[in-house]
Amino acid sequence: MREIPDFDIYIPSSLSDALDYLSNEGKEAFVIAGCTDFIPMVKRGRIRPIKVLDISHLRELRYITLDSGFIKIGALTTISDLVNSPVFDNRYGGIKSLERYFGVITTRNMATVGGNLASGGERDLIQIFLALDAQVKIRSLQNERVTSPTEAKPNLGELITEITFKDIGADSCMEFSKFEKRAANGISVCTAAVTLKISDNLVEDVKIVVNRVKGREPGRLYRVEESIIGKRIEDAINDVDIMVKSEVDPAGDFRGSKKFRKEITKVLVKRTLIKCIRTITGGVDRV
Amino acid sequence: MKFLNLRLKINGEEKIIRVGSRERLLDLLRRLGYKSVKEGCSTGDCGSCNVLVDGVLVNSCLMLAIQARNREITTVEGFVTGRKLHPLQESFLEFAASQCGYCIPGILVTAEYLLSVNPNPSEEEIRRILVGNICRCGGYTKIVEAIRTASLLSRERR
Numbered sequence: 183m184r185e186i187p188d189f190d191i192y193i194p195s196s197l198s199d200a201l202d203y204l205s206n207e208g209k210e211a212f213v214i215a216g217c218t219d220f221i222p223m224v225k226r227g228r229i230r231p232i233k234v235l236d237i238s239h240l241r242e243l244r245y246i247t248l249d250s251g252f253i254k255i256g257a258l259t260t261i262s263d264l265v266n267s268p269v270f271d272n273r274y275g276g277i278k279s280l281e282r283y284f285g286v287i288t289t290r291n292m293a294t295v296g297g298n299l300a301s302g303g304e305r306d307l308i309q310i311f312l313a314l315d316a317q318v319k320i321r322s323l324q325n326e327r328v329t330s331p332t333e334a335k336p337n338l339g340e341l342i343t344e345i346t347f348k349d350i351g352a353d354s355c356m357e358f359s360k361f362e363k364r365a366a367n368g369i370s371v372c373t374a375a376v377t378l379k380i381s382d383n384l385v386e387d388v389k390i391v392v393n394r395v396k397g398r399e400p401g402r403l404y405r406v407e408e409s410i411i412g413k414r415i416e417d418a419i420n421d422v423d424i425m426v427k428s429e430v431d432p433a434g435d436f437r438g439s440k441k442f443r444k445e446i447t448k449v450l451v452k453r454t455l456i457k458c459i460r461t462i463t464g465g466v467d468r469v
Numbered sequence: 470m471k472f473l474n475l476r477l478k479i480n481g482e483e484k485i486i487r488v489g490s491r492e493r494l495l496d497l498l499r500r501l502g503y504k505s506v507k508e509g510c511s512t513g514d515c516g517s518c519n520v521l522v523d524g525v526l527v528n529s530c531l532m533l534a535i536q537a538r539n540r541e542i543t544t545v546e547g548f549v550t551g552r553k554l555h556p557l558q559e560s561f562l563e564f565a566a567s568q569c570g571y572c573i574p575g576i577l578v579t580a581e582y583l584l585s586v587n588p589n590p591s592e593e594e595i596r597r598i599l600v601g602n603i604c605r606c607g608g609y610t611k612i613v614e615a616i617r618t619a620s621l622l623s624r625e626r627r
C-alpha cells in the first residue's frame with residue numbers, strides 16, 4: 183500500500199461554486215464524495231491526484247423524491263439512504279436488497295450513488311438503474327447532458343448531479359440478485375437485475391440486465407426480453423434460462439470461468455424473475 | 470490548499486486542529502492519541518478502524534480528516550465514563566470475547582452503532598453486521614454472545 187500523496191483540496195460552498203472551480207482553476211481536479219473507491223485507488227497507486235474537489239458535504243445533492251410519477255435521486259445519496267427510503271416499497275426489492283448485497287454497513291453509509299456510477303465497470307447501481315431505464319444528469323458550468331447509467335462516466339469539468347426514472351407503477355416489481363465470493367467485499371461474479379410488469383397473468387413489460395452481457399460489459403438482454411413479452415408468466419419462466427445462456431458471452435477470469443458465469447447467470451436471471459412474480463402476485467407460488 | 474484548520478468534536482471534546490489534505494481520519498485520530506482506532510487493511514475491508522461520525526458508522530481509513538470538519542467523532546475511548554466501562558465493554562470482559570484484541574475496538578464501535586439503530590438485535594442481525602469486521606484470532610461466537618447479552622442487560626436497565 184502506498185502513502186497518500188500531497189494534493190490541493192478545494193471545499194466548495196455550493197454546487198455552482200463546485201462547477202465554477204472545475205471549469206477554472208480546478209480543470210484537472212479529482213472529485214471526491216464517499217471516498218470508498220478514491221482512497222483504495224490512491225493507496226494502490228492507481229491514481230495520483232494533484233488537485234481534489236470535495237463535494238461530500240453538499241446537502242443540495244442528497245435527496246430522494248417522488249413527484250408526478252418520477253423518482254429523482256441526488257448524486258450524493260448514500261446506499262443506506264436508498265435502502266432506508268420510504269419511497270422504495272416492496273416493489274423495489276432490488277433496491278432494498280442492497281442491504282444484503284452491497285459491501286458492508288460502513289460502505290453503504292459512505293458510498294454514494296454518483297460515485298458508483300462514475301466509477302463504472304460492473305458496479306451494482308449501474309445495473310439496477312439500467313433495469314429501471316434511468317437517466318443520469320451530468321452537469322458542467324456551461325452544459326447539462328443526460329445519459330444512460332452505462333455511459334455515465336463524467337469528463338473532466340463535469341459532475342453527476344441526479345438520477346431520474348419513472349416509478350414502475352402497479353403490478354410491477356424490480357429485483358436484483360448477486361453471486362459473490364465473500365459477502366463483504368462487494369465484487370460480484372454474476373448479477374441479474376430485472377424489472378417486470380404483469381397484466382392478466384401475461385408479461386406486459388420486462389427489462390433484464392446482467393453484469394457481463396459480452397466481455398466485461400453490463401447490459402440488457404433485449405432478445406430475451408422480446409421473446410417473453412406477451413407470454414403467460416409460467417411459460418416465460420420455463421423458457422428463459424436456456425435463452426439467457428445462449429445470449430450471454432461473459433469474459434472469464436479468476437473469479438469465474440466463462441462456462442461457470444454462463445451457468446450462474448442463467449440461474450440468477452430465472453430466480454430474479456421468479457422473485458418479481460412472487461412479489462407482484464402477493465407471494466402466491468404459481469411458478 | 471494543502472492544510473486546513475478544522476473544528477470538530479472528538480468524544481464530546483471540541484477541538485481545532487491543523488490537518489493536511491492527505492491525512493485520513495484514521496491518521497488524525499491516531500496522531501491525537503486515540504489509539505483504539507486501528508489500521509488493518511486500509512481499504513474498507515476489515516472494520517478495525519471503524520468509528521462513529523455524527524452517530525453513523527464509517528471506516529476512518531476511507532475518510533479524509535478534512536471531511537470530518539464540523540462533525541462529531543466517537544471512538545472507544547469515548548465509551549468510558551470516569552473509570553466506568555461501557556456495558557458492551559463489561560460484557561466483552563465477562564465473555565472473554567477478545568484474544569489479541571486488535572479487532573475489538575472496531576467491533577465495539579460497530580456493536581454500539583447496531584444497538585443505537587436496533588436495541589434488540591437477533592443473533593442473525595449481529596452476525597450480519599459483523600461481516601465487515603474481521604477477527605483473525607478466534608471465532609465470533611463469544612463476540613456475538615457478548616453483544617447479545619449487553620443488549621439484553623441494557624434493555625433491562627431501561
Ligand SMILES: Cc1cc2nc3c(=O)[nH]c(=O)nc-3n(C[C@@H](O)[C@@H](O)[C@H](O)COP(=O)(O)OP(=O)(O)OC[C@H]3O[C@@H](n4cnc5c(N)ncnc54)[C@H](O)[C@@H]3O)c2cc1C
Pocket residue numbers: 212213214215216217218219220221222257258283284285286289292293294295296297298299300301304305306307336340341342343366367368369512513514
Ligand atoms: C469494502 C467495499 C465494498 C464494496 N462493495 C461494493 C458492492 O457490493 N457493490 C458496488 O457496486 N460497489 C461496491 N464498492 C464500491 C463502492 O463503494 C463505490 O463504487 C462507491 O459507490 C463510490 O462512491 P463514493 O461516493 O465512495 O465515490 P468516491 O470514492 O468518492 O469517488 C469514486 C469516483 O467517482 C467520482 N465521483 C464521485 N462522485 C461524483 C459525482 N457526483 N460526479 C462526478 N464524479 C463523481 C470520483 O471522481 C471517483 O472517480 C465497495 C467498496 C468497498 C470499499
Ligand code: FES
Pocket residue numbers: 507508509510511512513514515516517518519528529530531
Ligand atoms: S483499516 Fe479501515 S477497514 Fe480495514
Ligand code: FES
Pocket residue numbers: 567568569570571572573603604605606607
Ligand atoms: S482478537 Fe485478535 S484479531 Fe480479533
